[in-house]
Amino acid sequence: MNIPAKSPASKTFLLISAFFFCFLCLGFACCQYVASILSGRNDPISLQRAVRLQPLNAEYRYRLGISDSLLNPEAAARSFRAAVSLNPYRADYWLALARDYDLLGNTEAQDSALRNALKAGPTDPAVAWNAANVYFSSGNIEATLALCRQMLTDTGPAFGHTLPFCWRVAPDVDLFISKLMPPQTDAYESFLNLLVSKQETDGAAKAWAQLVSLGNPIMRPRVFEYVNYLLTKKRPDSAMQVWQQAAPLTGLSGYRPSRDNLVVNGDFSLPVLKAGFDWVYQKNSRVVLALDPAQHYAGNRSLSLSFDDAQIEDAGIHQFVFVRPNHTYKFSANFKAQRIEGAGGIRFALEDAYTGTPLFATDNLTDTANWKQTSGVFSIGPETNLLVLRLQRLPAGDVIKGKLWIDGVHLTEQPQQQP
Secondary structure: OOOOOOOHHHHHHHHHHHHHHHHHHHHHHHHHHHHHHHHOOOOHHHHHHHHHHOOOOHHHHHHHHHHHOOOOHHHHHHHHHHHHHHOOOOHHHHHHHHHHHHHHOOHHHHHHHHHHHHHHOOOOHHHHHHHHHHHHHOOOHHHHHHHHHHHHOOOOOOHHHHHHHHHHHOOOHHHHHHHHOOOOHHHHHHHHHHHHHOOOHHHHHHHHHHHHHOOOOOOHHHHHHHHHHHHHOOOHHHHHHHHHHHHHHHOOHHHOOOOOOOOOOOOOOOOOOOOOOOOEEOOEOOEEEEEEOOOOOOOOOEEEEEEEEEEOOEEEEEEEEEOOOOOEEEEEEEEEEEEEEOOOEEEEEEEEOOOOOEEEEOOOOOOEEEEEEEEEEEEOOOOOOEEEEEEEEEOOOOEEEEEEEEEEEEEEEOOOOOO
16 A cells, blocks of 8 residues: 655655654564563573563463462462463463462462363363372362372373372272272273282282273283282282183183193193293203103193203292192103203102192102103192192202103192091
8 A cells, every 4th residue: 555645744754653663663573582582591580571571471470480489489479370361271370370379378269270270271181180289289189089080081101100199199999999990901900000019919809800890801911910919928819819810801711720630731732821820930041941842742742841961959940839728639740851860850849839848749750761650649738728839850959961851740639538
């Protein structure tokens, strides 16, 4: 658009107006630039100058409040109130104001600020997390738990932080199960892991029951960890119950003991789990363990053990076996041995898993070209309910060489004799 300037006075007025407008724009830009530099220093004096240069900038007010929050919470509250009045849609401004009200002991104003923060970021997990922490620090457990319920519905990466925090708020398993936990398998797996880490044995049993009731596949490592925990807590009956319940949910149905054989995977037809009630072994450079399909007796392969000048107490493989006290059991196993050298030899041994009391041992497994069976019957007392089955070196620690195959390992409960 062209503005005609016919007289010299009109031309002068337009030039002066344009110059004045450019001066204002330049001044405004300079103020913004200087305020930006000052605000970046983050010290109270620089931030105060930035606020004076740009009084309508909510961010500078917020930063000034942060710098004052510890030494002068009243001044910080004024800055935060100015920030939220200029921009009420920033949840972090409201959260900062709520924290400051907490320092000032103004519970009513704090609650109002937190509600506004949640309105500004209703779906932001970070806002809920920060609001929950403010509520918790101020002692408002009811409001904290309400946010915990909201946060626990998200089982994403933040769940690993949310769950321990909520447990600190209310360490009550029944409350978690009835009101806080989402009915999701991964959530209950994490909850179980938390309870085990806290040594909450009874609570972990409740969490496990809920996990099983969902009927969904369960991660095997969680089961192995929980079973091992129960065994260390001397609760083998609970450990076996967990093992049985987990089998169909983890694809481990073939690893359940039966009345016909209490030894799991006794013919080595299944992969060795190295956990739970299956075979467990520790690597030893002098003892090589392998599943050998070329040699077998009961199944389609056997376990081979090669000893190379090994100084050992046992072969490094064992299995926990759950039994009933005051009962009699029969053990049997098949073996082949080749060029076994060294004093004594290797034998099967069954002991009380907790006391180490010997209960049964076979003869040494000596050289034999053909498969041979070793067996025996033994009784256990009223205090024993968990055995450990292992291949024992006798004398312990002496050097041994050669190769051994084992297959068809069985343990069965014998009928009770009538008086």
